[in-house]
Amino acid sequence: MSDPNNPNIAIRTTPQWALYQRESFWNTNDGKYPIFNTDPAEIEKLAKEKLSQGGWYYSSCNAGLSWTHLSNRQAFYRHRIVPRMLVDTNQRDTATEIFGHRVSAPIGFAPIGINRIYHPTGELSVAKVAQELNLAYCLSSAGSYSIEDVGKANGSGPRFFQLYQSPDDELCISMLQRAFDNGFDACMLTTDTWSLGWRHNDVFTGNYAFYHDHGAGDLGLQDPVFQKRLKEAGIDPKKNPKEAGQKWIDENIWHGRAITWEKMKWTMAQWKRISGGRPFCLKGIQNVEDAKKAVEL
Template sequence: MDTKAPNKDHRTTPQYALYQRENFWKSNEGEVPPFSTGNMPCDSIFILRNQTDLAPDPGDLEELAKEKLTQGGWYYASSNAGQSYTHTQNRQAFYRHRIIPRMLVDTNTRDTRAEIFGHKVSAPIGFAPIGINKIYHPSGELPVAKVAKELNLPYCLSTAGSQPIEDVGAANGQGPRFFQLYMPHDDELTISLLKRAHNSGFTACILTVDTWQLGWRHNDVHTSNYAFYHGIGADLGLSDPVFQKRLAEDGIDPKKQPNEAGAKWIDNVWHGRAHSWEKMPWLIKTWKEISGGKPFCLKGIQDVRDAQKAVEIGCDGIVVSNHAGRQVDGAIASLDALEKIVKGRCSDLEIWDF
């Protein structure tokens, strides 16, 4: 990439091709990139300690992650529902779909900018909601939210996040950010979470509908690997005034009984009692009133009929997702579901794929 290429004068977003050039140049300064980006599984988290851990082959990244993470951290990042058939379908769907490049198209004024719910972002990608970041680093979601702002990419905070909503909002600064809701059956608690999200600058509510209870993830179950039950990661809930009342009503002191407090929090979120379409008008109306009409979306949609139902009830968007295969084993691949939903002409929605 020529650093003087005129494309840089026409675009409003970073010239990402220069990052490749920088990496090719690094060896002249006695450096190499800290890790390879090849062959990285799309639904796992990798933390490498330093650049001496550089994998000689991209496929070794997974083994390095297993080595560096705690057993619990590795299991939580890598475990899928059942025998991982849905996860396998996700991978195979990307192998089946192919790009047909077109040549000699004028790309000299290219720009990767995109717009989502009125936010102008630097690329059509974003940070999906991931829970319990504290099991990977004590700062949890805070540095992730900060980097999202620096990159001008949308950030989504999970209700299962391990930092208070207000702190994550502050870390994200003026970045575009959305709040992913796992909805309790306690309406007062739901309203409190939504108010906190709105007051902290989160500009859309995304309800996840495929995780009213956890899928059966063999390694997590076998090792009792549930951070919330062991006093880790419930800070988002423990900082909520309504939930603090619930703890007091049950006589639970979160400082003296962190395990019990964490268990009560997550039992309110992944509670084993499914919501239905009948509850959605109340939730949409509540969020719209709190936020002044900001967007509401459903995450976890995989069927054309559900996408069409989302349009009927007034959703502003959907996330086509099977939770990376972590919830229902044997399900359709997200990419295949996305194709069917788009062909189903649910054109009144913003549609994303995670």
């Protein structure tokens, strides 16, 4: 199993799974059992039971017939980890560095939009846990809570900002400035989702939180430029939250306007100017030639 007095544990920066397993087995002597099964399939089943129908559909369904999702998994399954034996791995550590931040493991929290449809605390709880684990956290610009509040929840944790390129340059700059001012010191521009994919279950049930009670979310509503745009359009977000949400998502997030390499270079230049040269990444690149071009730029 695992010896809790193993002196090598002291140098490791991540929780010891073997100790968790040991505790789980031992605690059954006192009638205590884990609160959930760690099998991913069982966690998924539990999520389906706990979430609303809309929350489940938004988190689980993919575009089209999910063939890309399936092929990605099949490609991943083809990889194998083949360990070498009789090697001294006692003083091992999963800690690594990303964008100048020392993190406890080479994994992080990906940018997922509108977390409030899963739980009232939305991105705040996720950002807090990321900081506690010292793992990188990335906030989606389609998030529920404001950039400022998520930054506070993440505390001293390493955090990055994912940007959906708005065709409104003033709004784009405003979001980048807010992100950097609140400790998000790397920008990840999404290149492959300027128009929402066709998700059968969401379309069938009208599952689009921005058009309903969620509206634009605090991330959009607290942006000074978007507030100005609402005023120009004569939309009061308190009286007409659905109309405000429609304006936010349709005109600034999934707006259907293709992003070009030239526009990307403009966005990168704005981020570099605002952040003093902090990292800028492209998210969603799928072609080798595009990847090479990204490196060149």
